[in-house]
Amino acid sequence: MSDPEQRRVPVTTSSEVVATYLVETYLPLEQAAEAIAGEQSTGTFTAVARETPELRERFAARVLSVEQLPPTGNADLPGSTHDASRGAGKRSARVRIAFGLDNFGPSLPNLLAAVAGNLFELRQLAGIRLLDLDLPAPFAERYPGPQYGVRGTRELLDRPDGVLLGTIVKPSIGLPPDELRLVVRELAEAGIDFIKDDELMGSPPHSPLAERVAVVTEELGKVAARTGRRPMYAFNITDDLDRMAANHDLVHAAGGTCVMVCVNLVGFSALAWLRARCVLPIHGHRAMTGVYTRAPQLGIDYVAWSKLARLAGADHLHTNGLSNKFYETDEEVLRSITAVRTPLLGGYETLPVLSSGQTPGLAPETYRRTNTTDLLVLAGGGIHGHPSGPSAGVTAMRAAWSAATSGTTLDAAAAQVPALQEALDRFGSPYAGTPGE
Ligand SMILES: O=C(O)[C@H](O)COP(=O)(O)O
Ligand SMILES: [Mg+2]
Structure with a gap:
């Protein structure tokens, strides 16, 4: 992989959730990261009518960074894609993806649909773990948290x-x-x-x-x-x-x-x-x-x-x-x-x-x-x-x-x-x- 810094888009706003993942894949890391961002926001397995550039601009999740990690030695998730034709082994990365709060609002279950919903089932991923979440202020307005x-x-x-x-x-x-x-x-x-x-x-x-x-x-x-x-x-x-x-x-x-x-x-x-x-x-x-x-x-x-x-x-x-x-x-x-x-x-x-x-x-x-x-x-x-x-x-x-x-x-x-x-x-x-x- 070339310098991950070059692909970093460090712009996040208070109206975004940033999810950090461990991603393991036999595909190019960027492709796997884009598969998560796409599947978990505006995309599906194929282009569809009405997924306009404007709609994507506003609602598509954005890959902020892909930081390649040393091999983890973790076992592959069952059913994950091995693309032998590419001759590449498994790669691991810490991937940060920004999701617009506009996609789900400050709602815990609907947040989880986006940052954790179907992605554990993506066959492009030989490993996928949600490591951390940076949450914007509207969550504090909706959820008062501990009383004592x-x-x-x-x-x-x-x-x-x-x-x-x-x-x-x-x-x-x-x-x-x-x-x-x-x-x-x-x-x-x-x-x-x-x-x-x-x-x-x-x-x-x-x-x-x-x-x-x-x-x-x-x-x-x-x-x-x-x-x-x-x-x-x-x-x-x-x-x-x-x-x-x-x-x-x-x-x-x-x-x-x-x-x-x-x-x-x-x-x-x-x-x-x-x-x-x-x-x-x-x-x-x-x-x-x-x-x-x-x-x-x-x-x-x-x-x-x-x-x-x-x-x-x-x-x-x-x-x-x-x-x-x-x-x-x-x-x-x-x-x-x-x-x-x-x-x-x-x-x-x-x-x-x-x-x-x-x-x-x-x-x-x-x-x-x-x-x-x-x-x-x-x-x-x-x-x-x-x-x-x-x-x-x-x-x-x-x-x-x-x-x-x-x-x-x-x-x-x-x-x-x-x-x-x-x-x-x-x-x-x-x-x-x-x-x-
Ligand atoms: O509910 C718990 O926290 C456990 O039952 C702990 O039990 P232990 O101290 O006997 O391990
Ligand atoms: Mg117990």
Whole structure:
């Protein structure tokens, strides 16, 4: 490929969306980029009547830049065109394409039709991933975004600083409400900041949401009367729209302080719809995000995905955590945390939620690499699996984070806090010997 700079058309306007893609193809890169721009705006597979120069001038998406990348080693998407006659191998590029806002207006679903709709099916592409989106101001006018964010959550919790520590009720499903009461009591008395339902726990017959709300809010009220502290509890209200709205109202009427929604399972529009009616912080769970993110040559990168979730109103957003139980590397997790913490359209403050396989031993490295305590760190197994029980699990997490932020080693802290030592013995400290430890 010759100098990509020469093809750059750096003109973007506030009435455009710029989408950045990883494009992999056996065709010339410019041809593949034009295929995306054409198919996703005015064009189709052939010239058609009435696609006039004037219409194209106004509505056609424009390829802004094609920056060739070194070979990725990614597998080809099934069904992609191999043009052997050209004798060329696969090429990869970072491609930026501008779409006129006039094509779809500041509407999340219709934006997605343009920047992500059919393009994953284009056979010209052996790899296609939406990496990022630059969105213009009209999106901010239409989507108010998070209501509480970091500061609002801290205010509700009366925790002006320090990391926020939480857990997921475990076992995720199967606990009858009476046992849930005991779990919640123990966690709240141990001084946890945040508890949430698992994404698997909606409103099943064995533990209907209405019963859980009644039991949990009553129990948290009793603990608050004794201790003066009331953890936030995120009830999973994920469901069809009418039920989700009713679930929200139920939680609010009972004095609940947070609702959880699985963003992908209801969709961005449903989240935005809820946000317009919601008076509580919305905890955004990322279940099913792997469909978008796991295959490197396909999908929607977390950087782009999280912008849409924040616009739609997520106050808290799961990012995974270091050394998680899933596939993501620490570098990918750190990029996600940075993405959630980066201002969007001048605001949209969302609290990153570090979850998945989190344990006390991860605190120093997490703090060293994020350099912030504006995090909600959730440990499910890492608290409920503590050898001395959930209360000791909370103590161990708190002690580990206190050590991390004060520069004390985990070993020194564990010598003072037996619960931390037990946790380290049980779950290990994967970064022992690194600078944060
Ligand atoms: O919903 C979640 O965030 C997960 O259930 C995390 O659970 P874990 O801490 O046991 O991995
Ligand atoms: Mg879960």
